[in-house]
Amino acid sequence: MEPLKIIEKYYDTQSEAYHILISHSRRVADKALSIAEAHPEMYPDTTFIEEAAMLHDIGIIFCNAPDIDCHGTYEYICHGYLGADLLRKEGYPRHALVCERHTGTGISLQMIKENHLPLPHKDYLPVSPEERLICFADKFFSKTKPDKEKSISKIQKSLSRYGEETVLRFNDWCKLFLVQ
Numbered sequence: 001m002e003p004l005k006i007i008e009k010y011y012d013t014q015s016e017a018y019h020i021l022i023s024h025s026r027r028v029a030d031k032a033l034s035i036a037e038a039h040p041e042m043y044p045d046t047t048f049i050e051e052a053a054m055l056h057d058i059g060i061i062f063c064n065a066p067d068i069d070c071h072g073t074y075e076y077i078c079h080g081y082l083g084a085d086l087l088r089k090e091g092y093p094r095h096a097l098v099c100e101r102h103t104g105t106g107i108s109l110q111m112i113k114e115n116h117l118p119l120p121h122k123d124y125l126p127v128s129p130e131e132r133l134i135c136f137a138d139k140f141f142s143k144t145k146p147d148k149e150k151s152i153s154k155i156q157k158s159l160s161r162y163g164e165e166t167v168l169r170f171n172d173w174c175k176l177f178l179v180q
Helices: 003-010 016-037 046-055 058-062 076-089 093-101 109-115 129-138 152-160 164-177
Strands: none
Touching: 003 016, 003 046, 003 058, 016 046, 016 058, 016 129, 046 093, 046 129, 058 076, 076 093, 093 129, 129 164, 152 164
């Protein structure tokens, strides 16, 4: 599978959105692969990690996020499930799960209902080690400031807006993935 070929099918390669997506996704993939290499005991599927990390945000094109050159009609929080739908149509159901489960530290059905989020009602929590790893790596990079890796404390502060559950999940991943 060539993630770039799939991305180029939906994005104008000359657009800012394409360059932002590729830059961000490459940083996430590199971080995820670095963590995976530090944890051979987890038997990570590094080919899948690289492919899925490159595709995890493919759904941003459908969202209204002009600051990253995306001019769709959906709210940004929808990019995960929209990207998942796209990847399922392309024949990549396992990669689609990463798309729909990477937002925040995952989004529970309870969070959707309590916050009236514009998402189909189901759990969007990362399940497999690879899903968790890509979701974790994604938290370190923003699309608007792609060259600066966020600190753990900055990520924790940002996640705290979404409730204690998200911060606790991130903290558990820090213990799991970061070499002490």
